[in-house]
Amino acid sequence: xxxxxxxxxxxxxxxxxxxxxxxxxxxxxxxxxxxxxxxxxxxxxxxxxxxxxxxxxxxxxxxxxxxxxxxxxxxxxxxxxxxxxxxxxxxxxxxxxxxxxxxxxxxxxxxxxxxxxxxxxxxxxxxxxxxxxxxxxxxxxxxxxxxxxxxxxxxxxxxxxxxxxxxxxxxxxxxxxxxxxxxxxxxxxxxxxxxxxxxxxxxxxxxxxxxxxxxxxxxxxxxxxxxxxxxxxxxxxxxxxxxxxxxxxxxxxxxxxxxxxxxxxxxxxxxxxxxxxxxxxxxxxxxxxxxxxxxxxxxxxxxxxxxxxxxxxxxxxxxxxxxxxxxxxxxxxxxxxxxxxxxxxxxxxxxxxxxxxxxxxxxxxxxxxxxxxxxxxxxxxxxxxxxxxxxxxxxxxxxxxxxxxxxxxxxxxxxxxxxxxxxxxxxxxxxxxxxxxxxxxxxxxxxxxxxxxxxxxxxxxxxxxxxxxxxxxxxx
Amino acid sequence: xxxxxxxxxxxxxxxxxxxxxxxxxxxxxxxxxxxxxxxxxxxxxxxxxxxxxxxxxxxxxxxxxxxxxxxxxxxxxxxxxxxxxxxxxxxxxxx
Numbered sequence: 001x002x003x004x005x006x007x008x009x010x011x012x013x014x015x016x017x018x019x020x021x022x023x024x025x026x027x028x029x030x031x032x033x034x035x036x037x038x039x040x041x042x043x044x045x046x047x048x049x050x051x052x053x054x055x056x057x058x059x060x061x062x063x064x065x066x067x068x069x070x071x072x073x074x075x076x077x078x079x080x081x082x083x084x085x086x087x088x089x090x091x092x093x094x095x096x097x098x099x100x101x102x103x104x105x106x107x108x109x110x111x112x113x114x115x116x117x118x119x120x121x122x123x124x125x126x127x128x129x130x131x132x133x134x135x136x137x138x139x140x141x142x143x144x145x146x147x148x149x150x151x152x153x154x155x156x157x158x159x160x161x162x163x164x165x166x167x168x169x170x171x172x173x174x175x176x177x178x179x180x181x182x183x184x185x186x187x188x189x190x191x192x193x194x195x196x197x198x199x200x201x202x203x204x205x206x207x208x209x210x211x212x213x214x215x216x217x218x219x220x221x222x223x224x225x226x227x228x229x230x231x232x233x234x235x236x237x238x239x240x241x242x243x244x245x246x247x248x249x250x251x252x253x254x255x256x257x258x259x260x261x262x263x264x265x266x267x268x269x270x271x272x273x274x275x276x277x278x279x280x281x282x283x284x285x286x287x288x289x290x291x292x293x294x295x296x297x298x299x300x301x302x303x304x305x306x307x308x309x310x311x312x313x314x315x316x317x318x319x320x321x322x323x324x325x326x327x328x329x330x331x332x333x334x335x336x337x338x339x340x341x342x343x344x345x346x347x348x349x350x351x352x353x354x355x356x357x358x359x360x361x362x363x364x365x366x367x368x369x370x371x372x373x374x375x376x377x378x379x380x381x382x383x384x385x386x387x388x389x390x391x392x393x394x395x396x397x398x399x400x401x402x403x404x405x406x407x408x409x410x411x412x413x414x415x416x417x418x419x420x421x422x423x424x425x426x427x428x429x430x431x432x433x434x435x436x437x438x439x440x441x442x443x444x445x446x447x448x449x450x451x452x453x454x455x456x457x458x459x460x461x462x463x464x465x466x467x468x469x470x471x472x473x474x475x476x
Numbered sequence: 477x478x479x480x481x482x483x484x485x486x487x488x489x490x491x492x493x494x495x496x497x498x499x500x501x502x503x504x505x506x507x508x509x510x511x512x513x514x515x516x517x518x519x520x521x522x523x524x525x526x527x528x529x530x531x532x533x534x535x536x537x538x539x540x541x542x543x544x545x546x547x548x549x550x551x552x553x554x555x556x557x558x559x560x561x562x563x564x565x566x567x568x569x570x571x
Binding site: 017018019023024025026032033034035036037038039042044050051052053054055056075080082083084096097131132133135136138139140141142143144269271274276278279280281282 | 490492527529530532534535536537538539540541542543544545547548549552553558560562563564565566567568569
């Protein structure tokens, strides 16, 4: 039977404010346990939450970036459940009127097209503390440092039809929140978390199947794997005549399986009601205009500009804008006067390969944008060939100095002395009589052989264009 | 709208209240009395009334994003029923 997969994502994006959403405690990651949990975060009696202005700003930035309906009047609600890392017995969240309403974002499909994914809403809420179960034998340990950290939960429509599509969407949101500076996107530290609602239905059916909510996914790779393994599980159940149960399932990356997390149905009745401790949030038109004007160039806008102004291909432009840090690096090179297309090749080629291999983020690259642009300029002005440049790049990566010093000290400058190159070529022609005859008899492919010989004799320092020209002259 | 005993039991469970069968009986009667009073509200025409989220007609004041809280973890740990080295300890919870 042919099945269709339906996926919606809930993304929890930790807003990178200095202080918490409702208190003045620090949000800095990695502090000693409980040293950043104040009376408000701990839910001690007599405290009142006061909303952080920057949190509202950031939610609005996101809303405007996805062309969403902004609810200029929104309310906070209590989501009630009991768990030790939730000291108040409720989480302050938004339910009926979230600050960000319906919006949408375009993603590229595998077939090379564009697909619009709907965003149902994005609401503000506080994070819970952290439970640690393996620290003490008979107890669970709680660290409340994370309690009260601001989150923007971004809920998508069930518009994705494959695990790949879901990952593309998640990456797009991941890039966007970093572009607009509201989240650091660090998935290891839990700043950006994805839950996936997955269901399947018979192809052609309009009715949604029963969904499972997948949690505990901390990388894009696992997001794809978790969804695919869940699709398989649901197919097996339905094809055996069974029924999928609506539930939350944890993804286990080690076993590559999902397993049921909560069996008690009661766990899902949160009894939301408006939080009497917080007044409605009203956004003035002025504040909205101010934020709109302060938004930076968004990924899609940047991509389109790279295509129309710089003349990059759609593919190059997409790759270079997928990550804000990479786009920043590239643009810094252009500002330094490096040639655009060549720079694009180097950023996506040698640089990205080296960064991936060493698992370094581009902002921590041992070769700065300025240094790489120096290298690209030396190729453009024919000081070195592209091939030699790769060796220089390796030396730079190792920290062997600046471009010009490396070129100088290792004698890598391209040979421009025509007479010297001619001498070498004459020698090669004299030593390869057989090949010369074949070439003259019409085997023009042998030109590459001669070029190779010259490059070898000059240790790659001859200018290939020049060599080609001289060879053609001498052999014809 | 009225509640049956099963629903009251469920509500008690959600609120982590331990009440026995006779208390459930009593609570069901009391809750239903309250609900019938509230049902009178349903007779008012509210189609064109904006829902009220808060009785105060004011907007939420916003605070600047500044860290203003000192580390009082020692004081807070001192009043907790059980603590470890730096953690609050609770009976083991396993999901």
